[in-house]
Every structure is written in structure tokens, then in C-alpha cells.
Amino acid sequence: MSSIPLTHILFLSTALFFIGMYGLFTRRNLISMLMSIELILNSVNINFVAFNKYLYADKLDGIFFAIFIIAIAAAEAAVAIAIIINLYRSHRSIDVEDATEMRY
Amino acid sequence: MDASSIIFYGIAAFILGTAFISVTTTKIFRAAIALLFSLIGIAGLYFWMQVDFIAAVQITVYVGGIVILIIFSIFLTQQSGSEMPKPTMKRTIFSLLATFLGIGFTYNLINEYGFAATPLKPFAVSVSDIGMAMLSTTEHGFVLPFEVVSMLLLAAMIGCIVIAMKAPAEENLVADELVNQEQKYQEIKLPTNVITTPAEEMEEVIK
Numbered sequence: 006m007s008s009i010p011l012t013h014i015l016f017l018s019t020a021l022f023f024i025g026m027y028g029l030f031t032r033r034n035l036i037s038m039l040m041s042i043e044l045i046l047n048s049v050n051i052n053f054v055a056f057n058k059y060l061y062a063d064k065l066d067g068i069f070f071a072i073f074i075i076a077i078a079a080a081e082a083a084v085a086i087a088i089i090i091n092l093y094r095s096h097r098s099i100d101v102e103d104a105t106e107m108r109y
Numbered sequence: 110m111d112a113s114s115i116i117f118y119g120i121a122a123f124i125l126g127t128a129f130i131s132v133t134t135t136k137i138f139r140a141a142i143a144l145l146f147s148l149i150g151i152a153g154l155y156f157w158m159q160v161d162f163i164a165a166v167q168i169t170v171y172v173g174g175i176v177i178l179i180i181f182s183i184f185l186t187q188q189s190g191s192e193m194p195k196p197t198m199k200r201t202i203f204s205l206l207a208t209f210l211g212i213g214f215t216y217n218l219i220n221e222y223g224f225a226a227t228p229l230k231p232f233a234v235s236v237s238d239i240g241m242a243m244l245s246t247t248e249h250g251f252v253l254p255f256e257v258v259s260m261l262l263l264a265a266m267i268g269c270i271v272i273a274m275k276a277p278a279e280e281n282l283v284a285d286e287l288v289n290q291e292q293k294y295q296e297i298k299l300p301t302n303v304i305t306t307p308a309e310e311m312e313e314v315i316k
Contacts, residue, residue, distance in 0.1 A: 028132030030204035062230040080265035
């Protein structure tokens with residue numbers, strides 16, 4: 006367990022964050038962009054838990070941050086999917102290029 | 110290299126590989142399944158870090174809830190096997206540039222900082238400790254964010270119902286569409302050059 010330093014876990018979460026960012030930049034489909042956002046949120050969770058475990062082993066703050074982030078992510082995904090389905094009903098498409106009413 | 114580090118690197122490779130598949134594949138259903146495996150790998154990482162409660166929450170909420178929701182929304186909004194268009198070359202290049210710049214910058218930052226190698230205290234989180242801290246009203250208690258999150262979940266639930274509710278004017282829309290189709294049919298059948306207003310056409314239809 007102690008053979009893995011904290012920095013390696015941080016490298017993992019960094020790589021996961023930037024993979025999610027790449028997906029957010031290249032995808033134009035709303036559901037795929039939502040998936041990329043989930044990846045980004047998960048990389049943040051890994052960071053919180055790792056810092057709590059390695060640096061502040063006698064506290065619980067990182068664990069609680071992870072729990073609340075998971076709860077907020079669930080609410081966010083539910084609202085986002087409701088909006089996407091409503092958008093599909095009116096536009097027959099879930100591409101961001103087709104939903105430009107609120108752009109200007 | 111002992112077994113623990115081998116397991117860690119295996120889990121890390123699994124997470125990154127499936128996440129990469131999830132953001133690059135052109136089939137959206139395949140992307141959702143890759144995301145599912147990536148989230149399971151992250152739950153495995155939490156098990157490896159011996160935070161069993163977070164791992165259980167991860168599997169319950171993410172794997173059991175959010176991914177299922179995403180898959181259902183894919184079923185509702187488009188064909189499950191449909192191909193997404195590939196991103197344009199310009200966008201791919203600039204995204205890759207931003208990604209590698211960001212990774213390099215952050216890698217440098219983490220490497221330079223060099224976290225103090227604290228003597229690793231045993232880190233055992235029992236669920237009862239989490240429960241006591243979550244509802245305690247003392248200085249380091251978390252009862253206020255707990256209540257705020259419950260209000261947030263209530264607001265999200267009501268918001269989802271309101272947003273996804275069918276509009277009450279749905280029947281009127283259907284009726285309008287029927288009238289439009291009938292008008293088109295009339296126009297095709299009678300290719301006259303006479304410009305008529307929709308009201309007149311409606312009267313003709315009624316006659």
C-alpha cells in the first residue's frame with residue numbers, strides 16, 4: 006500500500022480530467038458531453054479521497070466532499086437529461102449546433 | 110514491485126483506457142458502455158484505497174443510476190447504433206494541443222511540489238464514523254451541507270418533473286399539424302396559381 010506515492014494517484018486523476026476535457030471539446034452531441042462531464046467529476050473525487058487518505062488520515066473532510074459531489078452530480082445528470090429530452094422533443098436533434106436560440 | 114502496486118497500475122490502465130475509448134468512439138452506445146466500465150474501475154480504485162463506503166456509493170449512484178439514465182436517454186433520443194460524425198480536423202488538433210499542454214503543466218506542478226512523505230497513519234473509515242459526523246451539529250459536523258443537499262435533491266426532482274412534463278397544448282399542436290398536412294394535400298391536388306390565405310383554404314376544406 007505504501008509503495009504507491011500520492012503523486013501517482015494525482016497523475017492518474019490528472020490524466021482522467023484531461024481525457025474528459027478532450028471529450029468535452031471534441032464532441033458536439035449533448036449526451037456525449039454529459040458523459041465527459043461525469044469523467045471530470047470522477048477525477049475530482051479521486052483527488053479528494055486520495056488527499057484525505059495520504060495527508061489527513063485522522064479527518065473525514067475529503068470523504069464528505071466526495072459524497073456531496075456524488076449527490077450533486079446525480080442531481081445535475083437528472084436535470085441535464087430532462088433538458089436534453091425536452092430539447093429533442095422540440096428540435097428532433099441533440100446536437101449543440103442545432104440549439105442556437107439562446108446564443109445571442 | 111509488490112502485488113499492491115501491480116494492482117494499482119492495472120486499475121489505472123483500465124480506467125484510462127476505457128475513458129479514452131469513451132471519448133473517442135463514434136458510436137454513442139459504445140461510449141456509454143465504456144463509461145460504465147471506467148466508473149467500475151474507479152470504484153475498484155476506491156476499494157484499493159480502502160474507502161469501502163465511497164466505493165459502494167460510487168457503484169450504487171454512478172454505475173446503477175447515472176449510466177442507466179444515460180443509456181435510457183440514448184434509447185429515447187436516437188438510434189442506439191447510430192454513428193456520430195467525427196470531429197473536424199481543426200477542432201481535434203486544438204483540443205489535443207490544449208490537453209497535452211494541460212497535462213504537461215499539471216504534471217510539472219505535481220512533480221515540483223513534492224508532497225511531504227508523512228508517516229502513513231492507518232486510515233480506517235468506518236461507516237458509523239461517517240454517519241456520526243454527517244449528523245453532528247458540533248464544530249466539525251456536516252449537518253448543514255446534508256440538509257442543503259436534501260433541499261437540492263428536492264429542487265432537482267421538481268425541476269425534472271416540470272421540464273420533462275408534456276406541454277398541455279400538445280393536442281392543439283397535433284391538430285395544427287393535421288390542418289397543415291391537409292393544406293399541403295390540397296395544394297398538391299389543385300395546382301392553381303391563385304394565392305389563397307390559410308383562412309380561405311380552411312373554408313374550402315370545410316366545404
